[in-house]
Amino acid sequence: MKFIRLRTVLEMTALSSTTLYRLIETGKFPQNVALGERCVAWVEEEVEDWLAQRIAERDGGGTN
Incomplete structure (x- = not known):
């Protein structure tokens, strides 16, 4: 996992x-x-999945 x-x-x-x-x-x-008091990050795989979902929606394969 990468942040x-x-x-x-x-x-x-x-x-x-x-x-x-x-x-x-x-x-x-x-x-x-939250990684610390003033430090946040995102899980890279979750962001990549979100982007892939946007592409799938564009191509008509999304569920929304």
């Missing part, structure tokens, strides 16, 4: 931080993991 920080998540998804946190708040993006 990735906010900057990498934003680069991978091409989202703004505002949009990212809005998606997290509504349950439409994987939750971050």
Whole structure:
């Protein structure tokens, strides 16, 4: 398992931080993991799965 920080998540998804946190708040993006008092990260595989789901939805294979 690999953790990735906010900057990498934003680069991978091409989202703004505002949009990212809005998606997290509504349950439409994987939750971050607290690594310390002021340090959070995401599980890389969960972000990659989220991206793959967006592609599947685009191609008509999504469930939403």
